[in-house]
Amino acid sequence: DPVEAAAVFQVLQGINYEIDWKGMFPGDPCTGGPHGIACDIDSNNVYHVVELNLGWVSDYVNNPPCSFNASIHPAIFRFKHLKKLFFYKCFVHSPVSIPPEIIQLKDTLQHLTFQNNPSLVGTIPVELGNLTSLERLVLAENSLEGAIPAEVGNLQTLRQLVLSHNRLAGRVPRTIGGLTSLVILDLSENKLTGEIPSQLYSLAELQKMDLSHNRLQGPIAEDICNLQALQFLDLSYNNLSGRLPDKLGQLASLQYLFLGSNLIGAELPNIWDSLGNLIAVGLSNSRYAGPIPASIGALQKLNSLSLDGNQFSGRIPSNIGTLPNLYHMNLSANSLFGPVPFTSSLVGRLGRNLIVRNNTGLCYE
Numbered sequence: 001d002p003v004e005a006a007a008v009f010q011v012l013q014g015i016n017y018e019i020d021w022k023g024m025f026p027g028d029p030c031t032g033g034p035h036g037i038a039c040d041i042d043s044n045n046v047y048h049v050v051e052l053n054l055g056w057v058s059d060y061v062n063n064p065p066c067s068f069n070a071s072i073h074p075a076i077f078r079f080k081h082l083k084k085l086f087f088y089k090c091f092v093h094s095p096v097s098i099p100p101e102i103i104q105l106k107d108t109l110q111h112l113t114f115q116n117n118p119s120l121v122g123t124i125p126v127e128l129g130n131l132t133s134l135e136r137l138v139l140a141e142n143s144l145e146g147a148i149p150a151e152v153g154n155l156q157t158l159r160q161l162v163l164s165h166n167r168l169a170g171r172v173p174r175t176i177g178g179l180t181s182l183v184i185l186d187l188s189e190n191k192l193t194g195e196i197p198s199q200l201y202s203l204a205e206l207q208k209m210d211l212s213h214n215r216l217q218g219p220i221a222e223d224i225c226n227l228q229a230l231q232f233l234d235l236s237y238n239n240l241s242g243r244l245p246d247k248l249g250q251l252a253s254l255q256y257l258f259l260g261s262n263l264i265g266a267e268l269p270n271i272w273d274s275l276g277n278l279i280a281v282g283l284s285n286s287r288y289a290g291p292i293p294a295s296i297g298a299l300q301k302l303n304s305l306s307l308d309g310n311q312f313s314g315r316i317p318s319n320i321g322t323l324p325n326l327y328h329m330n331l332s333a334n335s336l337f338g339p340v341p342f343t344s345s346l347v348g349r350l351g352r353n354l355i356v357r358n359n360t361g362l363c364y365e
Helices: 002-015 074-078 100-105 126-130 150-154 174-178 198-202 222-226 246-250 294-298 318-322 344-353
Strands: 037-041 047-054 084-088 111-117 136-142 145-147 160-162 167-171 184-186 191-195 208-210 215-218 232-234 256-258 280-282 304-306 311-314 328-330 335-339 361-363
Touching: 002 047, 002 074, 074 100, 100 126, 126 150, 150 174, 174 198, 198 222, 222 246, 294 318, 328 344
Parallel strands: 047 084, 084 111, 111 136, 136 160, 145 167, 160 184, 167 191, 184 208, 191 215, 208 232, 232 256, 256 280, 280 304, 304 328, 311 335, 335 361
Antiparallel strands: 037 047
């Protein structure tokens, strides 16, 4: 399409005016253009741009590189068949915002990514809620501010929502709980406040939930048991309180559990023998008290266990030392006592990855 062909070079000029794009690629940009531009052919044998991947990633993914003052040329909205728009490390000096005119791509756009753009500033435009064909929305490692717009709940086909490593504030929108196809939810490394909305516990297809490094408060609800597909849960580095719900033990698919650096301050429930797929458990620095549950010793797939910086007391369960895949264990800075029940072979295998210091009551036989 001649309109799209001209638009390609305008967009390339916008991200990097230092390169003579037409001189370097004098032919059709669909058949002889730079890596990162992909086209499909229609029934009339006309090529249309369906992917724009902008920003050099590596020698193996050598998309068109961006210059220090890259911008988003409005010609980008002329691609009426565009399915994927990807900006990686394009905006690093001159401030750029996500243009509300992106709504013009609502009928076709399926993947939208702005990643590692430190000068991508401003708020997430509410117009993104009209991109109802989106399956993947990744706005990560930027400098976006303000609230997450409730309009993201309109993206009913969304499978991946990643807004991590920004400066987003306010509450997590309840409307995200209506994204029934969501598989990945990552809102980590922001300034989000309030409680975890109960609506998030209805995301039956969710495999990854990462809300870590925010300022979330309140308890983890028993309704978390509804997330039966969940494999990765990270709620660490928040201000969550209340004991861990017993129904956490119903998440049989869970492989990675990180709940450290919160304000829990209660005993661990004895649920671990029903979580046999766990590979890593991180519960550091959250005021957990009481004994270490012996049922943790049933986690045969476990390779990392971090219980340091709490108020655990009593003896170390000896069966933890028999876990065949364990390579890292940190039980330091608690109130554990009695003999350390680990064999010399385990101590040799873990080496420096076995940490039990600052438990004044422990002794070695």
